[in-house]
Amino acid sequence: MTNLDLYAKAEHLLGIEEATEALYDLYRSELDDYKVKTLLDVGCGRGGFMRRMESDGVKCKGVDLSSLMVQECRDQGLDAECIDVKDVAGTYDAVVSIFDVLNFMNTQELEVFLDAIADKMDENSIFIADINTLYGFQDVAEGTMSNDADDEFLSVDAVFEDNELHTKFTLFEKNDDGCYTKYQDTIVQYFHKIEFFKKHKKLKLIDKQTFSLYDVEDKTLLIFKKR
Ligand SMILES: C[S@@+](CC[C@H](N)C(=O)[O-])C[C@H]1O[C@@H](n2cnc3c(N)ncnc32)[C@H](O)[C@@H]1O
Incomplete structure (x- = not known):
C-alpha cells in the first residue's frame, strides 16, 4: 500500500x-x-x-x-x-x-x-x-492526535522542520477474526x-x-x- x-x-x-x-x-x-x-x-x-x-x-x-x-x-x-x-x-x-x-x-x-x-x-x-x-504548518498542522473508533484506531504525529511537515500515520484495523492489522507510513508536505x-x-x-x-x-x- x-x-x-x-x-x-x-x-x-x-x-x-x-x-x-x-x-x-x-x-x-x-x-x-x-x-x-x-x-x-x-x-x-x-x-x-x-x-x-x-x-x-x-x-x-x-x-x-x-x-x-x-x-x-x-x-x-x-x-x-x-x-x-x-x-x-x-x-x-x-x-x-x-x-x-x-x-x-x-x-x-x-x-x-x-x-x-x-x-x-x-x-x-x-x-x-x-x-x-507557514503559520498553517507551524502552528496548526504540527502536533499529535489520535482517534479511537469502534474497529479502527488512528494516531497521527506531525513534525515541521526545514520547511517540511513529516506526518506519521499509524492505523490499526480490526479484522473479522478480532485481530488487528497495523499500517504505518509517513506523508511529507512541503511549504x-x-x-x-x-x-x-x-x-x-x-x-x-x-x-x-x-x-x-x-x-x-x-x-x-x-x-
Ligand atoms: C488532502 S487530500 C484532498 C482530497 C480532495 N481534493 C478533497 O478536497 O477532499 C490530497 C489528495 O491529493 C492526492 N495527491 C497527492 N499528490 C498528488 C498528485 N501529484 N497528483 C494527483 N493527486 C495527488 C492524494 O492522493 C489525496 O487524495
Whole structure:
C-alpha cells in the first residue's frame, strides 16, 4: 500500500469534514465568477467536490494518485482515474487542486505538475488551488492526535522542520477474526512561498487570498490563468 492509500484509509478519522465543506464553499464561490462547463479535479480524493459540481451541471473529470480514492469516486459513478495529470487528455474550463494537494509535492515535482496543469488549460481557463501558509504548518498542522473508533484506531504525529511537515500515520484495523492489522507510513508536505508561484513560466497568478480554515490565516487560495 502506498502512503497516499494509507492517507485515503485514514482520512475519515481525521475530523476534517467540516473544513473540507468550508473549502468547497470557497472554491464554488470563486468558480461562480467564470463560465465553467468542464472541470478537472486534480487530487480529487473521494470526489466530494466533483459531486457538488456535477449536481450543478458541470462535466467533471478527476485524477488522483491514490487508487483507493479513485475507486471510491468510481463507486459513486464519477469519472475518475488513477493517472498522473500529464496523462489527462484535452483542456478544461476550470482545473482545481483542493486541500493541500500542492503541498504534497517538493519544488521540482511541483514545477512539473504546474506545467502539466497549464497544458490542460486554454486562454480562458482558470486554475484554483490552495496551499498551507507557514503559520498553517507551524502552528496548526504540527502536533499529535489520535482517534479511537469502534474497529479502527488512528494516531497521527506531525513534525515541521526545514520547511517540511513529516506526518506519521499509524492505523490499526480490526479484522473479522478480532485481530488487528497495523499500517504505518509517513506523508511529507512541503511549504512553498508565494514567490515561487509568481515566477511560473506557464501560469500567471492573477489573485491570492489568505484565509482561516482552522485558525488565523492558515491557508492561501491561489488563482491562475495560463500565460
Ligand atoms: C488532502 S487530500 C484532498 C482530497 C480532495 N481534493 C478533497 O478536497 O477532499 C490530497 C489528495 O491529493 C492526492 N495527491 C497527492 N499528490 C498528488 C498528485 N501529484 N497528483 C494527483 N493527486 C495527488 C492524494 O492522493 C489525496 O487524495
